[in-house]
Amino acid sequence: xxxxxxxxxxxxxxxxxxxxxxxxxxxxxxxxxxxxxxxxxxxxxxxxxxxxxxxxxxxxxxxxxxxxxxxxxxxxxxxxxxxxxxxxxxxxxxxxxxxxxxxxxxxxxxxxxxxxxxxxxxxxxxxxxxxxxxxxxxxxxxxxxxxxxxxxxxxxxxxxxxxxxxxxxxxxxxxxxxxxxxxxxxxxxxxxxxxxxxxxxxxxxxxxxxxxxxxxxxxxxxxxxxxxxxxxxxxxxxxxxxxxxxxxxxxxx
Amino acid sequence: xxxxxxxxxxxxxxxxxxxxxxxxxxxxxxxxxxxxxxxxxxxxxxxxxxxxxxxxxxxxxxxxxxxxxxxxxxxxxxxxxxxxxxxxxxxxxxxxxxxxxxxxxxxxxxxxxxxxxxxxxxxxxxxxxxxxxxxxxxxxxxxxxxxxxxxxxxxxxxxxxxxxxxxxxxxxxxxxxxxxxxxxxxxxxxxxxxxxxxxxxxxxxxxxxxxxxxxxxxxxxxxxxxxxxxxxxxxxxxxxxxxxxxxxxxxxxxxxxxxxxxxxxxxxxxxxxxxxxxxxxxxxxxxxxxxxxxxxxxxxxxxxxxxxxxxxxxxxxxxxxxxxxxxxxxxxxxxxxxxxxxxxxxxxxxxxxxxxxxxxxxxxxxxxxxxxxxxxxxxxxxxxxxxxxxxxxxxxxxxxxxxxxxxxxxxxxxxxx
Numbered sequence: 077x078x079x080x081x082x083x084x085x086x087x088x089x090x091x092x093x094x095x096x097x098x099x100x101x102x103x104x105x106x107x108x109x110x111x112x113x114x115x116x117x118x119x120x121x122x123x124x125x126x127x128x129x130x131x132x133x134x135x136x137x138x139x140x141x142x143x144x145x146x147x148x149x150x151x152x153x154x155x156x157x158x159x160x161x162x163x164x165x166x167x168x169x170x171x172x173x174x175x176x177x178x179x180x181x182x183x184x185x186x187x188x189x190x191x192x193x194x195x196x197x198x199x200x201x202x203x204x205x206x207x208x209x210x211x212x213x214x215x216x217x218x219x220x221x222x223x224x225x226x227x228x229x230x231x232x233x234x235x236x237x238x239x240x241x242x243x244x245x246x247x248x249x250x251x252x253x254x255x256x257x258x259x260x261x262x263x264x265x266x267x268x269x270x271x272x273x274x275x276x277x278x279x280x281x282x283x284x285x286x287x288x289x290x291x292x293x294x295x296x297x298x299x300x301x302x303x304x305x306x307x308x309x310x311x312x313x314x315x316x317x318x319x320x321x322x323x324x325x326x327x328x329x
Numbered sequence: 330x331x332x333x334x335x336x337x338x339x340x341x342x343x344x345x346x347x348x349x350x351x352x353x354x355x356x357x358x359x360x361x362x363x364x365x366x367x368x369x370x371x372x373x374x375x376x377x378x379x380x381x382x383x384x385x386x387x388x389x390x391x392x393x394x395x396x397x398x399x400x401x402x403x404x405x406x407x408x409x410x411x412x413x414x415x416x417x418x419x420x421x422x423x424x425x426x427x428x429x430x431x432x433x434x435x436x437x438x439x440x441x442x443x444x445x446x447x448x449x450x451x452x453x454x455x456x457x458x459x460x461x462x463x464x465x466x467x468x469x470x471x472x473x474x475x476x477x478x479x480x481x482x483x484x485x486x487x488x489x490x491x492x493x494x495x496x497x498x499x500x501x502x503x504x505x506x507x508x509x510x511x512x513x514x515x516x517x518x519x520x521x522x523x524x525x526x527x528x529x530x531x532x533x534x535x536x537x538x539x540x541x542x543x544x545x546x547x548x549x550x551x552x553x554x555x556x557x558x559x560x561x562x563x564x565x566x567x568x569x570x571x572x573x574x575x576x577x578x579x580x581x582x583x584x585x586x587x588x589x590x591x592x593x594x595x596x597x598x599x600x601x602x603x604x605x606x607x608x609x610x611x612x613x614x615x616x617x618x619x620x621x622x623x624x625x626x627x628x629x630x631x632x633x634x635x636x637x638x639x640x641x642x643x644x645x646x647x648x649x650x651x652x653x654x655x656x657x658x659x660x661x662x663x664x665x666x667x668x669x670x671x672x673x674x675x676x677x678x679x680x681x682x683x684x685x686x687x688x689x690x691x692x693x694x695x696x697x698x699x700x701x702x703x704x705x706x707x708x709x710x711x712x713x714x715x716x717x718x719x720x721x722x723x724x725x726x727x728x729x730x731x732x733x734x735x736x737x738x739x740x741x742x743x744x745x746x
Contacts, residue, residue, distance in 0.1 A: 114565035165544030
């Protein structure tokens, strides 16, 4: 697998804080909360601005109770349930995320379709996992900071989750990072893992108030890796260099 | 007088009394009490007596029910409360059992090989079960066992689109729901048992704001052992189209190829339905402003329209949540005391006699009213409909009957419900 580009080399990581960025992000927000879009809706983009929408499918993988549904809700700006409930099948959510490319200065609207499936349902019904893995672009592997076994299970998960030949972006997310009193996984272990596997690791936790700042690093990196991978696939950049804008590959409407 | 109370729900294996789960009230009953509740039921069984329910000195109530000789559900309420009458608790136990079958299938529940495994599997049902235990509900299909509907201004176009959409997805079962209320459904969907339709609507409510879902489910009556796939797509926030499918098509193909193609042209109409979700019938139907809440049941089709916002109401009226609570109480009051039960009693189960005045009378009451210091109620039934209304205290009692009659005719004439 190709090495990921250095963080921030493809997209502007702090763009959401800039004046120009705020103009775009205001379209995915309503009254300081994230706006929820139905499948027939999309953020309104003024017609004169050339913004392409690129669509990707992202699968959330991890042990039961690790926080897949909560992470999906957090990324999508939905209310996070305070009680843990087992998800009874596949549930998907859509995240719109505007990104500005560093080199071309082009703005892209990422439509990330997050697929979340309850572990019990996956075990009981064989057809669910193939459905989740069909035409997949990225996988988020989750572990919980309060459960060391979920961290130990990561290599196995990655092996099960995707074939080495797949062109699938991989990210690791550690959940419940805020519960430091119960932390079972040390930062040193996380760092060692990151170096060994060359996979970015993110830590998520704390109040799920919908602050872009909470989710921006993760979503920007995910967008960057997805975009880079597409550029590599169409041959716009060699596998080990950062990407240059080329909207033709995944551009939808 | 009218207070809702919390219910605690216990689930045990019927043969050995091993607790499977407890839901409801925040403070769980001690294990010894749970054991005694199971013990007294088992003792009665040993004496050839079937124990259905009992009331305690302090106004609590316990209801037992065994399903398929495999699982026992017990509902326990702590305080005297009209909201926890036998009718509600009986419905609750049936609904909870149906939730369990819906998620796990009958096989898993009746053919228990490993209790610990079953306990783990049952966790998947908690979210759905909790929606039935939640006391601050803004719906009442769990109690009426009628499908709650929203009557749109132009049902024909929505119906045609739904039929075409379902057909394109190779499914006979499709429906359009707005905040859990049925707008239109295919003929086959309407042929599901009303309890199943209520249950599926409750399931869709639990899925909240997510975009799509693909859930393996069993139909408690229609298909308790063979799973189907429930596909659900959120067209607009709160507006969902659902289908029951076999192995094909995939969620991705329906989402990518069919959803936008069929529903985008109707987006304005769907926005119109979304705006009606509290009122539930078209704005062209004008009702008197003193009607604070209403429930209209079509007895033949087991469909219902309920609303706590039927008309813009005067300030000082009870809050919407309180109106739901009162409407549920009124329904229980009228159906347990005066109106005939809509469904046959369970095998071996004796329903309490409807009312003290009933013995010796062969008459069937058609109307009833109740006046409290908070509001007034009126309920009436015809061969086809039952109407329950909640009005402001300021309405003179003698005017309740004409108000209810007029409300019924206004609603049925203009919507054909």
